[in-house]
Amino acid sequence: MISLEMFGSDIIRIKINGYLRNNTENNLIPFNEKGIKNKNKISFVFDNVKYSINISDNNVILIRDGNDFTNSFVFSKNDSRSNYYLKEHCYSVDLNIDTKILEISDNKIYIKYVVIDTESEYELMIEMGDIL
Secondary structure (H helix, E strand, O other), X not given: XXXXXXXXXXXXXXXXXXXXXXXXXXXXXXXXXXXEEEOOEEEEXXXXXXXXXXXXXXXXXXXXXXXXXXXXXXXXXXXXXXEEEEOOOOEEEEEEEEEEEEEEOOOEEEEEEEEOOOOEEEEEEEEEEEOO
């Protein structure tokens, strides 16, 4: 099989499996999508919302971009935060985030965090695999 990596491109089509779980309300949203990985960036679309994830050794930046909103998260062990922007009203809300667990590997991201303002606890897990 010929991959794009053989021709010097870092773009790889990947399979993305994961979930977002609200532990406070016992609500689970699973997802199973096709995406693109380009170096340390992952992009995919789920439920008409574009997800962009930038990964480094110490943090994960997640941007959810929908028709009506943009929601950004910076997850790190020392300084986590979120911003929710309503496009139609040009209104922005900053949220304080406490990251309890941040695990980053080549094929998996696991984040357990609390939105301090609402005291809601969430888990985000994303597993990535090559599309055959």
